[in-house]
Amino acid sequence: MPDSANIEARLRNDLEIARTRLTASRTAFQAVIAAVPSGIPHPDGSQRIVNASKDHGAALEGLLAAVKRYNGFILRGTVPEDLKE
Numbered sequence: 001m002p003d004s005a006n007i008e009a010r011l012r013n014d015l016e017i018a019r020t021r022l023t024a025s026r027t028a029f030q031a032v033i034a035a036v037p038s039g040i041p042h043p044d045g046s047q048r049i050v051n052a053s054k055d056h057g058a059a060l061e062g063l064l065a066a067v068k069r070y071n072g073f074i075l076r077g078t079v080p081e082d083l084k085e
Contacts, residue, residue: 025059
């Protein structure tokens with residue numbers, strides 16, 4: 001099993017990647033919304049909004065999962081299964 005410092009470093013890295021993905025998805029979503037100045041998107045624009053929204057939701061779920069994994073390790077010493085070997 002990797003040592004505690006390596007596990008924490010990996011979990012911090014995963015957390016930072018998730019934060020970066022969330023920021024990028026938020027920026028992309030805002031750009032799609034801003035591209036609809038009238039507030040009424042054309043048919044293709046509606047799908048772009050849906051896609052950007054789904055991506056943002058997935059990024060948020062990814063960040064929440066990374067936070068849970070990191071907190072579990074820091075607060076309870078729980079090592080995620082994928083980091084045990």
